Amino acid sequence: MAHIHKVNGQDYVIEIFEDHYLQGWKLEKELLSKKSKFQQVDVVKTKSLGNMLLNDNLVMTSDRDEFAYHEMMAHVPLFTHPDPKNVLIIGGGDGGTAREVLRHKSVASCVMVEIDEVVVEACKEFIPTTSNELDNSRLELLIDDGVKYVAETNRKFDVVLVDSTDPIGPGAPLFGEEFYKNVKRLLNPKGVVVSQAESGWYLKENQQSLLSVLKNQFKNIGLYNYSNITYPGGLWSFSWASDELHPIHDFNERRVAESGLDFKYYNSKLHTAAFCLPQFYYNSIGEYINI
Numbered sequence: 001m002a003h004i005h006k007v008n009g010q011d012y013v014i015e016i017f018e019d020h021y022l023q024g025w026k027l028e029k030e031l032l033s034k035k036s037k038f039q040q041v042d043v044v045k046t047k048s049l050g051n052m053l054l055n056d057n058l059v060m061t062s063d064r065d066e067f068a069y070h071e072m073m074a075h076v077p078l079f080t081h082p083d084p085k086n087v088l089i090i091g092g093g094d095g096g097t098a099r100e101v102l103r104h105k106s107v108a109s110c111v112m113v114e115i116d117e118v119v120v121e122a123c124k125e126f127i128p129t130t131s132n133e134l135d136n137s138r139l140e141l142l143i144d145d146g147v148k149y150v151a152e153t154n155r156k157f158d159v160v161l162v163d164s165t166d167p168i169g170p171g172a173p174l175f176g177e178e179f180y181k182n183v184k185r186l187l188n189p190k191g192v193v194v195s196q197a198e199s200g201w202y203l204k205e206n207q208q209s210l211l212s213v214l215k216n217q218f219k220n221i222g223l224y225n226y227s228n229i230t231y232p233g234g235l236w237s238f239s240w241a242s243d244e245l246h247p248i249h250d251f252n253e254r255r256v257a258e259s260g261l262d263f264k265y266y267n268s269k270l271h272t273a274a275f276c277l278p279q280f281y282y283n284s285i286g287e288y289i290n291i
């Protein structure tokens with residue numbers, strides 16, 4: 001069951017974050033509540049943000065602002081890599097990241113490894129905004145453990161996107177050393193891995209730990225930010241790690257215009273600007289990054 005709280009006679013779906021912060025949205029309807037093998041999965045309809053997916057009572061995506069996260073996760077690496085053909089998504093069961101990846105014509109194949117089938121089915125039924133490309137013929141959707149997949153596969157990828165939950169439950173190993181050693185092994189020489197990297201407002205220790213893991217494996221390390229409504233603190237981050245590719249020096253903004261794609265959040269100016277961080281970020285994670 002989602003956490004529902006009554007205020008002034010109205011029901012709100014709430015997220016209690018790390019025992020010290022609570023945020024909520026006026027509830028219109030509970031659409032699904034299911035305990036999977038891995039986590040509690042809920043979909044609710046809210047008044048202001050449309051349908052919303054929560055895993056273990058933490059908001060994962062909402063109709064209203066999902067585009068910001070998924071566009072920034074996919075297009076920054078895909079417009080930097082000179083010719084991204086093979087993409088791997090770890091997690092991403094709502095389908096939003098795959099949807100954005102598949103808009104790139106160069107992408108011949110996208111493998112997505114999601115551990116929880118209940119999340120995929122829930123989004124297919126109730127969140128078509130994100131899940132509408134999950135049946136695309138260029139997408140190979142595997143219901144499997146991403147940690148195991150990267151340890152065992154011999155396939156090679158140009159871009160790996162780690163679209164994980166928070167580092168608790170099934171998401172925890174996706175922030176660890178072993179996982180990234182394997183990711184590095186399956187990247188092509190110009191390969192890049194972009195990961196959801198939590199927030200510098202409330203979760204700086206998570207960012208420090210993820211970036212120190214990446215710094216042990218890769219040469220070019222960076223963090224870039226975007227703003228959203230649903231995640232605690234509003235300002236959220238992605239990490240960048242690659243041995244060869246630099247997200248600013250290797251970015252050719254003409255490719256964005258030439259792609260003919262239109263966006264709701266991403267654009268070529270933001271691509272570069274997103275890597276400029278507030279000073280408190282540099283104070284916290286400056287020692288791990290060189291972009």
Ligand code: SPD
Binds near residue numbers: 069092095164196
């Ligand atoms: N605190 C929420 C962080 C969740 C990040 N991943 C969301 C998945 C969206 N595709």
